Amino acid sequence: MSNSTSNEREAVLTFEDKKYDLKNLPKEIQELVKGMQVADAQLRMHEDTLKVLAVGRQHLAMQLKEKLEKINPIN
Numbered sequence: 001m002s003n004s005t006s007n008e009r010e011a012v013l014t015f016e017d018k019k020y021d022l023k024n025l026p027k028e029i030q031e032l033v034k035g036m037q038v039a040d041a042q043l044r045m046h047e048d049t050l051k052v053l054a055v056g057r058q059h060l061a062m063q064l065k066e067k068l069e070k071i072n073p074i075n
Helices: 027-068
Strands: 012-015 018-021
Touching: none
Parallel strands: none
Antiparallel strands: 012 018
């Protein structure tokens, strides 16, 4: 049976090609890291939302094109 401590992943912060033991950093820095993680998650969520909106817009444009094919343009 393997030692449980060897299976645990250590929290390591890699920032500007340097590694830091996250649990030994001051609380203020740990809070900054948590804030960045939240911001990253929010960015990913909004990027996904933009992708969904783009697909929806593309579908609407296809429907508009299909409907306008039956209408005579003014020029």
